[in-house]
Structures are given as structure tokens and as C-alpha cells.
Amino acid sequence: MKRNPYADKKVLVYGAGVIGSIFAGKLFKSGLDTVILARGNRFREIKENGLILKNVLTGKAETYALACIEELKENDIYDYIIVAVQNNHIDAILPALAKNKSKNIVFVVNNPLGYEKYITAVGKERIMLGFPCAGGERKEGVVHYFIGKGIARIIQTTTFGELDGGDSARLDTLLGIFSKAGFEPVKSRNMDAWQKTHVAFVVPAACAMYRFNSNNYKLARSPSTIRLMLRAIREGFRALEAKGIPVEPAKLRYYYAPLFLMTAFFQLVFATRIAEYAMAKHTITGKDEIKILNEQFLSLCAESPLTEWKKLCRFE
Numbered sequence: 001m002k003r004n005p006y007a008d009k010k011v012l013v014y015g016a017g018v019i020g021s022i023f024a025g026k027l028f029k030s031g032l033d034t035v036i037l038a039r040g041n042r043f044r045e046i047k048e049n050g051l052i053l054k055n056v057l058t059g060k061a062e063t064y065a066l067a068c069i070e071e072l073k074e075n076d077i078y079d080y081i082i083v084a085v086q087n088n089h090i091d092a093i094l095p096a097l098a099k100n101k102s103k104n105i106v107f108v109v110n111n112p113l114g115y116e117k118y119i120t121a122v123g124k125e126r127i128m129l130g131f132p133c134a135g136g137e138r139k140e141g142v143v144h145y146f147i148g149k150g151i152a153r154i155i156q157t158t159t160f161g162e163l164d165g166g167d168s169a170r171l172d173t174l175l176g177i178f179s180k181a182g183f184e185p186v187k188s189r190n191m192d193a194w195q196k197t198h199v200a201f202v203v204p205a206a207c208a209m210y211r212f213n214s215n216n217y218k219l220a221r222s223p224s225t226i227r228l229m230l231r232a233i234r235e236g237f238r239a240l241e242a243k244g245i246p247v248e249p250a251k252l253r254y255y256y257a258p259l260f261l262m263t264a265f266f267q268l269v270f271a272t273r274i275a276e277y278a279m280a281k282h283t284i285t286g287k288d289e290i291k292i293l294n295e296q297f298l299s300l301c302a303e304s305p306l307t308e309w310k311k312l313c314r315f316e
Helices: 020-030 039-047 086-098 114-121 150-154 169-180 191-210 218-220 223-242 250-256 259-270 273-285 287-300 305-312
Strands: 010-013 033-037 051-055 062-065 067-069 080-083 105-106 127-131 134-139 142-147 159-163
Touching: 010 020, 020 033, 020 051, 020 062, 020 134, 020 191, 020 273, 033 169, 039 067, 080 086, 080 273, 086 114, 086 287, 114 127, 114 169, 127 169, 127 191, 134 273, 159 169, 159 191, 191 218, 191 223, 191 250, 191 273, 191 287, 191 305, 218 223, 218 259, 223 250, 223 305, 259 273, 273 287
Parallel strands: 010 033, 010 080, 033 067, 051 142, 080 105, 105 127
Antiparallel strands: 051 062, 127 159, 134 142
């Protein structure tokens, strides 16, 4: 394997859940100087057994003996800190990020409400934004994973951007780092709209899953639930557009295609192992986050009735 041209870059992946583990393992495999931050039992698993990833499509397992830390110290300097945690965990780690002196902090976190708290904590100039096309589940110390490539990128693509939507050398380097690691990333000039759009379809999709206890195969056999999901997503998109927020990326406007075509399409999508590991598994472990994202989106779009959304997305 050719030497990675970015091998002189040092990256910390902050968070050792499914996404953080996938990022860290693949960046390390590509030849990058990679460290992962984990806590509690997860820290012990990685220290004792290495970081273990298993591809859900091929069944191939890989073990990576990368560095693992429990705490981010003020003078631990990295070229990039990639924050891969759930929305409901971000407040707890912002103080540690604020104290650290690394220049580039990439927030890979669901967030429909904007970045003011990030700016207050770490300063506008250090913030970068992103989101993965990947998923899976962690079971008995092994992360069973899927990385979206090819046709899966129709629904979502690993994406990064600057806070102001501009170009920069550090963004080009970040895209190069993830490209070398096999993620096929793209650039967004409006990550704020991207993340609001993402929540507008991921929450209804998750709530449709919850009607069948996160069984995507059963959901695939319920065209009526899929139609309700699609109507809710369209409501969410229109609510954003009413606020002057575009659907981003624009390709996702295919959700406005004829309902019978979209229903048939998602019946096929939900009946796959890709949907199981890229969508359904996350709805199980991420239910608290989905509930919070639902509340945040309803707050963001409070002036819109969102009738179909509220019919589908109910939490006790």
C-alpha cells in the first residue's frame, strides 16, 4: 500500500461509539496517526483487545492497535479533533474542547439548531462541520459496520464543510484524509442547511421504524407507514423552505417525486441489510437522541403545523 500523503497529520476521534469507531479504525488503517478517546468499559475494550470492526456485508473482521485515551488534556495538540458523539452528549464535552488548544475541531453531530454553543465554547475560527454516511452496531466489543458507497450515496454521502461555507486548505486536507480512508466524502457550502435537512428526514424515518420495534424488514412490508413517513418528510422540507432554509444537498428534492414511486423505492431500501445497519440499528441505541432531535425540529419550525409529522412522531 502506498504511503498516505497525510500521514504526518495527527487526528483524535473524540467518541468511541459506532461512528467514532468506524472513523478511527479506517483512518488508522489508511496510515494516519490516529488516536481515539473512549470512556469506561469501551476504553478497557480497546486497550485490551484493540479496536475491532466487522464489515456486515463481507463478514471480514479487522483489529486495529491504535492509541486510546480517556481524557483530552489542554496541551494534547492534534491537527484535527473529530467529535463523533450524539446530540444529547455534546454539552458534557464542550468544556474539555474549549480548554484544548488544537486548531481544528470537526463536529460530526446531529444539530438542527445551529452552532452558537459551539462558537461560544471553542471560538468560530476552530469550528468545522461534517456528517458520515456510515452506521452499524456495537456488540460484545465488536463494531459491525457499513460505510455507504455507490448507490447508497443517493440517500446520504459523507460530507464536510466550513462554518461559513467557504473553501480552505484545511477543508481540502480533511476531505483528502477521509478520501484516502475510503469514505468518498464531498464538500457542502451550507452545512447548517444540510444538518437541518438531515434531521427533517432522519426523524420521520426513525419514527417509522419505531412502529415496528426498529425492524426495517417489517417496515418494508407496510406501504401505508412509508407513505406517512414520506408525507412527514415533505412537511419538514417545506417547513424549512418557508424559513428560507434550502433542502441541502439539493438532490434530496427527489423526496418530492410521486408518492407511489417513492413508496416502492423505500420498500426496496428498507428490505436490505444496508437499511438494517445504516438505519435500524441506530434507532435502537439512539432513541434518546431521536427524541431530542424531534423536539428541536418542532421548536425550529414551530410556526408550521407539521400535521403528518406529529401523527407519526410520538414519544411517550
